[in-house]
Amino acid sequence: MTATADHPRTHGNRRGEGHLPRGEILAAAAELLDSGGDGRAVTLRAVARRAGIATTSIYPHFPDRQALVLAVAGQAVAELSHRLRTADEAGGDAGQRLHTLCRTYLDFAHRHPGRYRLMFAGLGRPIAAVDGEVTPDDPVNAGGEVMRILTAALTACAAAGQCTSSDPAADALALWLGLHGLAHQRAVAATFRWPADIAQRVVVTLGRLGAV
Structure with a gap:
């Protein structure tokens, strides 16, 4: 099922484990933009919510919002x-x-x-x-x-x-x-x-x- 703002992605990893591939984090950010957001919508918290992971799980791939x-x-x-x-x-x-x-x-x-x-x-x-x-x-x-x-x-x-x-x-x-x-x-x-x-x-x- 395609993720939406109300139905974030779900994955086998438990929330916060940080095993989500980098490409899927980028895909979640792109989905935020495609759902009507602008650059301000791409925050670590919003992307993590979209991807169904903890915000801290993004840091191994992207140290801050600017990098993402x-x-x-x-x-x-x-x-x-x-x-x-x-x-x-x-x-x-x-x-x-x-x-x-x-x-x-x-x-x-x-x-x-x-x-x-x-x-x-x-x-x-x-x-x-x-x-x-x-x-x-x-x-x-x-x-x-x-x-x-x-x-x-x-x-x-x-x-x-x-x-x-x-x-x-x-x-x-x-x-x-x-x-x-x-x-x-x-x-x-x-x-x-x-x-x-x-x-x-x-x-x-x-x-x-x-x-x-």
Whole structure:
């Protein structure tokens, strides 16, 4: 059964023993965000209650709230990166793949608004400013993968003659800013009647594409 705020997870370990895997603690924190919470909802006490363990059981994995928040934010960025890589491998020509990548990005932000907001509040810097190798021990740098995927997609579009970009890295940054702005505004102005093709307008304009 999926855990809810009223029905926390139950496990074979007795409360307080501290044997819950790190990944399940992170999953409990993500569930708090997905159930409508924001970054303030991710406290050690709330996550422990959600996971069905004592707060002290979290300390072997995360020494304080900041460490937990950073890990949750890094995990969210890593999940977004994975979804983008999967979307990029789905096929189609370069322009179609770029559109698919952008729809995937916006869909993640729409389906997981709490995690999406925490990605920026938790990491303390935008995805575009993060660089380096992506490793499980350094989840913050997972953000660099998002920009690498977008840059590679724009490079492929330019090589295929489907966009006019002469600087894919700079245009990928502009495109990300557009996607992030749209994702944020959709979240804070949910009742606004956005044009049905607003996402395509952002992608075509900032990606320097022709209509695909």
